[in-house]
Amino acid sequence: MDLFLQYLVNGAVTGSTYVLVAVGLTLIFGILGVVNFAHGEFYMIGGYAGIFAVTAMNLPLLPAIVFVLAVAACVGLAAEAILHRPMKDRDATSSIVSSFGLAVALQNAALIVMGPQPQRLNLDASKMPLLSELPTEFGPVFLPHQRMLIPLTMVALIGALYAVLRYTWTGRSLRAMAQHSTVARLCGVRVDRVAMVTFATGAALAGIAGMLMSSVFLVYPIVGNMIALKAFTVVILGGMGNVIGAAVAGLLLGVIESLTSAYVSNSTRDIVGFVIVIGVLLFLPNGLFGKSVGRS
Amino acid sequence: MTRLSRRSFLTAAGVSLATPYIARAQSNAPIKVGGMLPMSGAASIEGRQVLLGLQFAVEEINAKGGLLDRKIELVIEDDESNSTKGVTAVRRLIERDKVPFIVGTYASAVVVAAVKVAAEYKVPMLSGGSTAAAGTDQNTPGDPWFFRSWPDSNKQGEDTAKAIVEKFKKTKVAIIHDNTNYGVTLADQVTRVVTAVGGVIVSRDSFNAGEQDFSSMLTKVRTLRPEAVYIGGWAGDGANIVRQAAEIGLRAQFVGSGSMLSDDFIKLAGPASEGFAVATVFEPSTPNPVGRAFADRFRARFNQDANTFSSIGFDSTSIGLEAMRRVGRPDGQEIQKMIRGGMKDFALAQGPAGTTAAFNEKGSVDFPDFIAVIKDGKRRLEV
C-alpha cells in the first residue's frame, strides 16, 4: 500500500509534464485545427533555454522561468508563421507534414548547435524560498523538492490558463474560434491575433515543462519525440481541443505508466498509452471527454 | 534539350578519354581509406567520437609523410545506423573510392549486413565501435573479414559479472538494461556469469533507450534490497538511473556497461556517481604505455580527453594502415591476410600493457577488461 502511494505520486509528477505539453497541443488543435508534430521541440527548446538562463546568465528561479516563457513564446510565434499562417484553409494533412519537417529541422539544428550529449539543468530546488520550507516526506511517500516543483507549477499555470480562457476577452475570443471560426470572425474576433496568442501560449507551457523536467531528467536534441507522442495520446484521450480533458488524461496517463512500470514490466510503459488510445478510439471515437462532432 | 544532352555526351566521352592519364597520375595521388559511421540519427553521438579516433590516426600518418610515399585520405560515409544505407555506403566506398579497407561501423546490425558485401569485394572491415558478438560470430572461422581489436560484449559481461561478485563481494544483483542489442546481450551474459560464480539475480528490468522516468522501477528494485545494480546501456540513461536511484534512496554498488564512463557521466549524475564502476577497454590513465602516449597526444591535439570511442577508432584505423604498409600496396585481400596473422607484434592503445593486434580465428582480440571506478569525482583504474 505504501509503495502504491509512492507509485501514484511518481506518476503524478510525470503526468504533470504531459499535462503541460498536451494542453498547448490541444489548444492549437482545437482553436486552429493545426496538428503540431513540432510541439515536442518546444519542450526541448525550453529545456535548453532553462540551462542557458541558469548557467550562462546566472538567473534565479523566477526570472529564469520568465526568460524560458519568453523564449518559448517567441518560438511559438515563429512556428505560427510557418505552420499556420501559410496553411490557412487547408486540411490537417499539410500541417502534419510541415510540422513534422519543422520538428526534424529543429532537432538537427539543436544537434549541431548544442551537441549530441545530454545536459542537465543544475537547479537546487531545496534552496528556494517558500518551497524549501515544505516537507519532502508525506507519511510513506517521499517527494524531493525538485520533483514537487513540477505539479505545483502545472497547477498554477493550468489554473491561470483556465481563468484567462474563462474570464477575459482574449479567452472568450479563443473559445469562440474553437466553437465556430466563421461566426467568431463575423463577431469581430481578430483571427490572426488569436492564432498568435494560441501558439505562443502552447509553446510557453511546453517550454516550462521542458525546463522543469531538465532539472529532474536530462535534455538532448531528440528528447521531444517521446514527449510529443505521449502528449498526442493525452490529447486524444482527453478529446481533441478539450483543455480540462487533457489535464485529467495527462495525469491519468502518468499514473498508469508508473503503475505499469511497477506491476507489469517497465519496458511496456511506453506502449500502454498507445494500447489504451487504440481501444478508446475504437469505442469512443471522440475521446473520453470529447463531444461528438458532425463531419463533412 | 538536344544541345544539353549532346554536351553531356561530350563530357562523358571526354572523361573516358582522359581516364588513362588520371590512372597514371594516381601514383602520387593520396591513397583513400574508408570510414563508415553513423553521422546522423541517434547513434551520431557515439559515431562522432569514434570519428575523432579515425581522423587522428590518419593525421598522424600524414604528418610523418604518409604511407608508401603517398598521403592518406580518409573518406567518410554516413550509414545512419540503417542497413540498407550501410550496404550502399560500402559499395560506394569500394567502387567509387577504391578503398582497400573500411573502418566501420558502430551499429552491429549494420555491420552484419555490410560485411557480407565487403567480403564479396575482398575488402576487410575493422569495427568502428560495434562490440556485439554477432559481428564476429558471423565470420567464417579462420577467414574473418570483420575484425574487432577488443573483446566482444560477452567477454565484457563476463568480466563485469566477476568484478561484481569477486572484487566488490556483492552477491544480490539487480539488472537494468535498455532494449538495444548491446544492452540485452550484456544483461544476458552478466545474468549467466553472476549465477555461475555464486551470485543471485534478484530482479531484471528493461527500458527503452531514451526513457526518462525511472522512479517507479527503481522504487520497486529498492524493495528487493540488492547489493549491486548492473546497468547495461548508454551513458545518458545510465547517469539518469544512477541519479534517480540516489534520490529515492536506493543504495548499492552501481556497475555499468563499458561505454558509460566519461566526464559527462560524472557531470550528469553528480555526486550520485561516486563509487560507480565499469569494465572498460581504455581509460586515459591506462597503465598501457601505448595507450597513455595516445591519450597525451590526443589531448594535445583536440584539447579533450580521449575516451573508449576515440581509442577504438584510433586502433582500428592504425591496424588497417599498418597492415597496408606491411603489404606494400592498397590491396584488400592482402591486407586481410596481413591483419589475420601478421600483426601479432603491433601494439594497441586499448587493453593492458603489451596488448597487440593478435586476432584470433574469429577476428577478435582477447584481453581482460579494466575495472574503472569513480572516486572523489574522478575516474580511477583499479588494477
Added chain:
Amino acid sequence: MKMSICALPVIAGLAIAPLGLGGYELSVLMTILFYVILTLGLDLVTGYCGQFSFATGAFYGIGAYTAAIMSRDLGTSIWWHLPAGALVAGSFGLLLGIPALRLTGHFLAIVTIAFQTIMYLAISQWTSFTGGQVGLHVESAGKLAVFGTTLFELGSLRSYYWLTLGVTTVCVLAAWRLVNSRLGKEWVAIRDDETLASAIGLNTTRGKLTAFVAYAALAGIAGVLTAHSLRGVTPDDFTIWISATVVAMMMLGGRGTFIGPIIGAVVLAIVPEFLGRYAEYKMLIYGTILVIGMTLVPEGVIGRLRRSASR
C-alpha cells in the same frame, strides 16, 4: 495509354542499366525501387482514398520478417515469400483499416503512429520469434527453377536487380490498374466527400479497407525484396523514420497523382547520396525542404504542374 508510352523507355532504360553500371549505382537504384513501391502504396491509401498513415515502416517490416521467418523455419525461396509477404502485410493492413472506418485524418494519423510503435517493439522484443535486436539472417534469393531446371540465378547483384525491377514494374502496373478501376474511383469519392460517397450508395467500408490492404500488401512486397537484398533483417530498418520519409516523398511529389509520388521517391532517395560530405546537415536540410515544400507547393510538385497546366 499516354502513361505506358512514357513508361516503356524508362523501364527499358532501367533494364539495360546494369550493363553499364557498377554495384554501387545498382544498390542506389534498388533502394529507389523499394521506395517507389512504398510511396506508391501510401499514395493509394492517402493520396487516392484520403486515409492518412504513418505506419508504412511497420508493413515494410512485416513483409521483410515474413520472408526472414519463412526462410528460417520453412526453407522456402523468394517466390513463396513475395505472395506470403503481401498476404501477411495485407492482413495487418485490414486490421489497421478497421479503426479507419470510424476515425478521421489526424485521429487516424495518431493510431497509425501507435500501430507503428507497437509493431516495432513487438519485432524488437519478441526475441525467440524475430531474433530481437540482432535480427535474422536471410539466405540470398537463390534461383528461379521450373521442374528442377534452373532458368535464372538470383545470387548476383545484377540478376537480383532485374528481379527487383520486374517486381516493381508489376506493382506499378497493378497500382495503375487499381486507381483506374471502379474501386479507385470509389476511393477518390471517399476522399473528396465521405458523407456524399455513402449517400450515393457507395460502400465506404469496403473502399477504405481495400485501400488499406492494397497499401499494406505493396509495402510487404517491398519488405520481402529488401530482406533478400540485405540478406538479413533487423528491427532498426523499419522504424517510424521510414514511414515519415515515405510520407515526405509522397507529399512532395504530389499526393493523389500517380506519377508524383514516384518522382518524389526517386528525388528524395537520391538527394542523400549527394549530401554524403555534409552528413551533419542532412536531416536539417531534409526537414527544411519539407517545410518549404509544404508551404509553397502543398499539392506537391506534380500536383502543382498539373493544376497550372489545366488552367
